[in-house]
Amino acid sequence: MLNETMASLSQNCSDCPIRHRAVCARCDADELSRLEEMKYYRTFEAGQTVIWSGDRMDFVGSVVSGIATLTQAMEDGRTQMVGLLLPSDFVGRPGRTGSPYNVVATTDLIMCCFRKKPFESMIERTPHIAHRLLEMTLDELDAAREWMLVLGRKxxxxxxxxxxxxxxxxxxxxxxxxxxxxxxxxxxxxxxxxxxxxxxxxxxxxxxxxxxxxxxxxxxxxxxxxxxxxxxxxxxxxxxxxxxxxxx
Amino acid sequence: MLNETMASLSQNCSDCPIRHRAVCARCDADELSRLEEMKYYRTFEAGQTVIWSGDRMDFVGSVVSGIATLTQAMEDGRTQMVGLLLPSDFVGRPGRTGSPYNVVATTDLIMCCFRKKPFESMIERTPHIAHRLLEMTLDELDAAREWMLVLGRKxxxxxxxxxxxxxxxxxxxxxxxxxxxxxxxxxxxxxxxxxxxxxxxxxxxxxxxxxxxxxxxxxxxxxxxxxxxxxxxxxxxxxxxxxxxxxx
DNA sequence: CGCGCTAGTTGATTTGCGTCAAAGCCCCTG
DNA sequence: CAGGGGCTTTGACGCAAATCAACTAGCGCG
Known part of the structure; x- marks a missing residue:
């Protein structure tokens, strides 16, 4: 298990300027330069809300440093965290405009972002990245389901x-x-x-x-x-x- | 919302013999015939276990008719259902060998299956399908996270x-x-x-x-x-x- | 230095859900 | 039609976690 964990994390290519295992383009110099042009950075202070649930989201991105949380809320104030975003984690959904979650920075946060449109078209040109994105999403789905056992039965x-x-x-x-x-x-x-x-x-x-x-x-x-x-x-x-x- | 639901379900192409929105190849006759050759059917009776957690899984598939459940269990017998498989839903993870869940038929069940290896290589040749699979997985992830709110706070x-x-x-x-x-x-x-x-x-x-x-x-x-x-x-x-x- | 603020701890009490137990309903089968 | 077994309902009781409330630790700041 530990080995698996390390293998997974090491897929974050350390010398890749994008610093994200989903979009690491070390095996494709062309993509790399294209991504370089597209990307920009955003910073947030601890406690700041990155995205409000329901807000229009015109970018996708990954965490460079710091920690953010994904939470859902009921209108009476009850909230449930549904995910933790750590460095190298990805946020944003190609193909949907609104975020279903609040994303809140719990520490000072730096994110590497890409505008959604060009990112999406890049995915279509680059099956390699689409494939990686699918794997990551499946990992997250497994993690979410494991957490369901924790929430429901422990x-x-x-x-x-x-x-x-x-x-x-x-x-x-x-x-x-x-x-x-x-x-x-x-x-x-x-x-x-x-x-x-x-x-x-x-x-x-x-x-x-x-x-x-x-x-x-x-x-x-x-x-x-x-x-x-x-x-x-x-x-x-x-x-x-x-x-x-x-x-x- | 309802419209969204209907749109999503209607992506299951009714005249496609594969009967699955992930692998519906109506826009690609070549793929269609290749898939046709690959597929086979499995049937299960109500109550039968389709896959045991931890078992080697050498196929992927989608539900044609009937209902199955995905559950996780602790060794003392506590169990938590983590998903429901309804007709047109997909099961199996390209790129992993073992299933992390028990899959149990709750009614008589017919599944349309593909052996994993050829299915995987087909995905690589067909970005269209990989993309569809990513969207479905993201939908499932959203659903799982919504369920986390239900389990944790309601x-x-x-x-x-x-x-x-x-x-x-x-x-x-x-x-x-x-x-x-x-x-x-x-x-x-x-x-x-x-x-x-x-x-x-x-x-x-x-x-x-x-x-x-x-x-x-x-x-x-x-x-x-x-x-x-x-x-x-x-x-x-x-x-x-x-x-x-x-x-x- | 004392003040106030936030995060965390601990205690008393209440309550929602689990546990254990009994009984009802429905279908199947002989 | 009687008997049995699975699913469901209902009741009585206990307990784990929520709620309400007081208090402490740490820390920045005038």
Whole structure:
């Protein structure tokens, strides 16, 4: 699993100026230069809304640095996070004009964007990229469906453990380390954001974090800094037989 | 919204022998004949498992008639349905060998299949089809994310209403009728399957169905036959501002 | 230094849904 | 027609998580 994760991430070609695994054109110099001409950058501050649900979206893009969240909301204020956008993740849907989600920057954010029209026509000229985009979308679909199991059937404690396991694994993969030995990382989310991800309240998140700490499953330095002494124990707490997917 | 639904369904080309909107080749006679040679049919009885999670899958296919469910399970027996396969829906992932889900026929089922290898190479030769496949996958991703809101944030009553609204709308669309006036349809799912879909127990599903009936939101003839006198009222019960998506 | 602000923790109480149990309905079959 | 088995309904009870509320930690700032 870890190997798979690393393989997936390494498809982000590090020397490619587009810095996105969907549109990395290392195997096609022509495309590369065409993309170069098209692209532009946008920056957002932490807390800023990148796209409002229902807004017209005339661009697609990928995250260069920072973190953003995809959320859906009901009119009474209840919200559910449906995805996390990390560096190299793609946002925007070729062929649809409106975004069905709110996209909010949780940290300062830099995005690399392409206007939609030229991007779309480029896709049609370049099956290679269309194919890559399909694979990424299928990955996200699998991740979303795995999250449905978490939301529908897991207890609060299992939900927290699942989220921590995903973040820990992603972090280990980025550092090209395995998941043996203690894992150390910083939570990129507030308690409230975790709650929105997990379909819980922030109080419950806080309580379960404390409980996992009390039971020695995790250690906490401050509010955000986490140490996982035994990753397998965490997985067990998550109720995971399968070793979980990437939740994008 | 309804128009969108109908447009989407009508992309299933009725006179195309492949009967699937992803691989309908009406605009390409060459592809059509190549597909014709490749395809074969499989039939399953109600209750039969089409694919076990983790099994090697050497084919892809689409549903010709009947209904199947995609479910994920934890080893202690908790299960969560993550998708519903209706006629014209596609299953199987080009480029991956194992299925991450159990696929179970809930009615007698006929599937039109293609062996994976030739199907994959056909995709590469036919950008048209790859593009269609990407669109369908994006639709499914949107539907999955919408369902995450249902699972994470809605009450039992709202969950039931959401599911009924989706089925009612789909049914109305198939009959090319609007959603004004009373809607009548048969539930294609047992109470237990509904529970698995909604992250509830079957007892809760039963109770909430009774409650919606008592409050005049729905009428029930027998266990499966449902009448919705006022679709807008049902939507309100579902907590839906947006008029909901297609959940595949 | 004290003030105020935000994020997080912890406690008391309520409640919605799960669990366990019993009984009803319907279809099938002998 | 009786009997059995699957699906469904209904009831009683318990518990996990929500809600309401108080309090703490950390941090920037006048």
């Amino acid at each position: 207890t609060a404690r299992e939900k927290i453990a699942s989220l921590l396991a995903i973040i820990a694994r992603r972090d280990a993969a980025l550092q090209l380390r395995g998941t043996t030995g203690p894992l150390v990382f910083d939570l990129p989310l507030t308690r409230e954001a975790m709650a929105d991800y997990l379909g819980l309240t922030l109080e419950t998140v806080s309580r379960q974090m404390s409980a996992l700490k009390r039971d020695g499953v995790i250690e906490l330095q401050g509010k955000r800094h986490v140490t996982v002494p035994d990753f397998d124990l965490l997985l067990e707490e998550a109720g995971d037989d399968s070793d979980g997917g990437l939740l994008v | 009450t039992a009553r709202e969950k039931i209403a959401s599911l009924l609204a989706i089925i009612a709308r789909r049914d109305a669309a198939l009959q090319l009728r609007g959603t004004t006036g009373p809607l009548v349809f048969d539930l294609p799912l047992t109470r237990e399957a509904m529970a698995d879909y909604l992250g509830l127990t079957l007892e809760t599903v039963s109770r909430q169905m009774s409650a919606l009936k008592r409050d005049g939101v729905i009428e029930l003839q027998g266990k499966r036959h449902v009448t919705v006198p006022d679709f807008d009222l049902l939507l309100e019960e579902a907590g839906d501002d947006s008029d909901g998506g297609l959940l595949v």
